[in-house]
Amino acid sequence: MSGAKEGAELRLVTPGEAIGASTGVRAGTGTLIMGDNIIATRVGWIRENNGVTSVDPIHAAYMPRSGDLVIGVVESVRNNLWFADVNGPFNGLLPMSLAPWKVEFGAARQQMDIGDVMLARVQEVDEAHNIVLTMKGVGLRRLKEGIMSEISMNHISRLRGDGDSTLRTLKEVSDCRVIVAENGRVWVDGDADGITFMRAVLDLVRNEGHKATFNASLEALIDNRRNA
Amino acid sequence: MGGYGDVKLLREDGLRLDGRKVDEMREVEIEAGILPAADGSAWVKHGLNVAVCAVYGPMEAHPRKIQRQDRAVIDVRYNMAPFSTSDRIRPGFNRRSREISKVTAEALESVVLVERYPRSKIRVEIEILAAEAGTRCVGITAAAVALADAGIPMRDLIVGVASGKIEDTVVLDLDKAEDNYGQADLPMGILPTTGEIAFLQMDGDLSVEEYNTCMDYNLKAAREIHVLMVDALKRRYAEKNGGEA
Numbered sequence: 001m002s003g004a005k006e007g008a009e010l011r012l013v014t015p016g017e018a019i020g021a022s023t024g025v026r027a028g029t030g031t032l033i034m035g036d037n038i039i040a041t042r043v044g045w046i047r048e049n050n051g052v053t054s055v056d057p058i059h060a061a062y063m064p065r066s067g068d069l070v071i072g073v074v075e076s077v078r079n080n081l082w083f084a085d086v087n088g089p090f091n092g093l094l095p096m097s098l099a100p101w102k103v104e105f106g107a108a109r110q111q112m113d114i115g116d117v118m119l120a121r122v123q124e125v126d127e128a129h130n131i132v133l134t135m136k137g138v139g140l141r142r143l144k145e146g147i148m149s150e151i152s153m154n155h156i157s158r159l160r161g162d163g164d165s166t167l168r169t170l171k172e173v174s175d176c177r178v179i180v181a182e183n184g185r186v187w188v189d190g191d192a193d194g195i196t197f198m199r200a201v202l203d204l205v206r207n208e209g210h211k212a213t214f215n216a217s218l219e220a221l222i223d224n225r226r227n228a
Numbered sequence: 229m230g231g232y233g234d235v236k237l238l239r240e241d242g243l244r245l246d247g248r249k250v251d252e253m254r255e256v257e258i259e260a261g262i263l264p265a266a267d268g269s270a271w272v273k274h275g276l277n278v279a280v281c282a283v284y285g286p287m288e289a290h291p292r293k294i295q296r297q298d299r300a301v302i303d304v305r306y307n308m309a310p311f312s313t314s315d316r317i318r319p320g321f322n323r324r325s326r327e328i329s330k331v332t333a334e335a336l337e338s339v340v341l342v343e344r345y346p347r348s349k350i351r352v353e354i355e356i357l358a359a360e361a362g363t364r365c366v367g368i369t370a371a372a373v374a375l376a377d378a379g380i381p382m383r384d385l386i387v388g389v390a391s392g393k394i395e396d397t398v399v400l401d402l403d404k405a406e407d408n409y410g411q412a413d414l415p416m417g418i419l420p421t422t423g424e425i426a427f428l429q430m431d432g433d434l435s436v437e438e439y440n441t442c443m444d445y446n447l448k449a450a451r452e453i454h455v456l457m458v459d460a461l462k463r464r465y466a467e468k469n470g471g472e473a
Contacts, residue, residue, distance in 0.1 A: 016384030059379035089286035
């Protein structure tokens with residue numbers, strides 16, 4: 001998470017490092033109880049909240065949860081379903097029944113072929129990590145135009161800002177349509193100028209998303225664009 | 229027994245040929261996150277050994293027959309570059325690299341929380357750029373740092389270290405001459421926090437006392453290397469965070 005910057009109380013831990021005694025606290029994500037200690041299982045920042053100790057990982061793979069908005073890339077097509085890479089450890093499955101089109105059996109490729117990009121929502125994830133996607137819902141569609149880029153999972157909140165404030169500003173300044181999906185993929189569409197600006201923003205997020213100076217750099221970039 | 233023919237591995241003053249004491253390690257340097265394309269990566273220099281490790285994943289395991297329904301599989305590929313030794317190594321997999329890939333994967337499986345990612349695969353690529361004895365240990369150390377850098381959950385950072393016997397003396401961290409002409413070699417994969425052993429091989433003969441001394445040396449070295457591994461990981465993110473760790 002982006003909790004990295006503000007405070008001296010934040011402590012960076014590495015796997016196997018003892019965080020503290022396990023009595024009276026519950027082990028949250030990124031931690032494990034071993035003997036009398038809670039140990040970290042990931043490189044990240046310790047967070048304590050309501051008696052739960054967890055580690056906010058600095059780098060983590062996307063783990064799909066039902067309801068997540070994701071941008072997927074079609075990896076393979078069967079007669080009546082699509083498999084999409086959702087930037088996670090497992091491919092998502094989009095059955096014909098959850099697609100927005102009526103397609104005949106065997107004609108799935110005519111709507112979406114390998115390499116096509118879709119905006120979908122995670123319908124369900126079972127305990128064996130089978131992911132079912134859906135494209136039935138407002139705004140869910142095949143993305144035909146614009147650019148797709150990837151940012152680290154822990155930078156998503158930096159790009160969105162508090163209550164999506166940063167994202168709103170960026171949309172207004174760039175005059176682009178921007179979708180930041182939960183799986184770390186960002187879709188941008190607009191005129192060439194706006195896309196170039198958004199590319200610069202995404203580069204900044206990737207390279208400086210961890211730095212305390214990120215917000216200042218982003219504001220400078222936005223001011224630059226406004227004054228141009 | 230005194231080494232191999234008339235090769236002297238210990239000097240008159242009790243030091244080794246490169247001037248190290250019997251319980252002294254070669255110099256170790258570690259960097260994390262050196263490859264932008266990989267999910268996690270590490271560079272380890274241990275004496276004259278140089279290893280680079282890249283980690284990709286977790287990703288869907290292909291072909292499907294390698295999938296495990298209850299856990300992830302770790303796919304390790306250990307490879308020595310053709311130019312890593314004075315004799316050119318024929319590129320590609322060979323029997324030795326296959327064996328080291330297998331034992332490394334088994335060692336890593338005991339520290340990575342593989343049950344978190346059923347049916348998936350974590351790809352670990354270890355490339356030895358320069359070799360001077362003990363490359364499997366360097367590979368394990370590099371893999372541990374790269375896995376941590378990739379955000380893969382682990383119980384501990386596993387460290388690869390080796391001790392051995394030359395001229396009836398137990399020594400820590402064999403170099404090339406000691407490895408080639410010594411009497412025994414004992415590489416280990418150690419979990420430094422708990423002192424558990426996840427990987428152990430032995431080449432040659434050691435008495436129980438000698439084995440115990442090797443074990444003590446390895447544990448001590450593992451804790452020293454562990455400090456460097458933690459430092460490398462924290463340094464990487466401290467830099468990214470504007471200097472505060």
